Amino acid sequence: MILLTDDLRACLLANGLRRGADHIPVVKLFNPMGAATWLATELDRDGDTLFGLADLGFGCPELGAFSLSELASLRLPFGLGIERDLLFEAAHPLSVYADAAHRTGSIMDGIRRLAMADGVPRQSR
Numbered sequence: 001m002i003l004l005t006d007d008l009r010a011c012l013l014a015n016g017l018r019r020g021a022d023h024i025p026v027v028k029l030f031n032p033m034g035a036a037t038w039l040a041t042e043l044d045r046d047g048d049t050l051f052g053l054a055d056l057g058f059g060c061p062e063l064g065a066f067s068l069s070e071l072a073s074l075r076l077p078f079g080l081g082i083e084r085d086l087l088f089e090a091a092h093p094l095s096v097y098a099d100a101a102h103r104t105g106s107i108m109d110g111i112r113r114l115a116m117a118d119g120v121p122r123q124s125r
Helices: 006-017 068-073 094-104 107-118
Strands: 027-030 037-043 049-055 062-067
Touching: 006 037, 037 094, 037 107, 049 094, 049 107, 062 068, 094 107
Parallel strands: none
Antiparallel strands: 027 037, 037 049, 049 062
């Protein structure tokens, strides 16, 4: 799967030029065989370094940088790799997702809690 379309890449790069802003996540990436999830808001000029919220499934999501090429190169069982959530539409700035994730221990539980508070049903993955 292509993790970033040209439109997503352009949006992430534009956000990367406006560092310090509390951007709305542009893309959600996930491990289809595990709990790892990433919400990316910015892409550095190097075209590889993403910034956002990362959750490897150990109960301590954190803000920081991660490598697009490393995520794209991961090979999981059954020929799977990291995937992009095609249905993800962010409704809040990254700080809100980060706060919800820290309170619940995971990005996905945080997204579910926010969706319930918003009164909007969200997909489970």
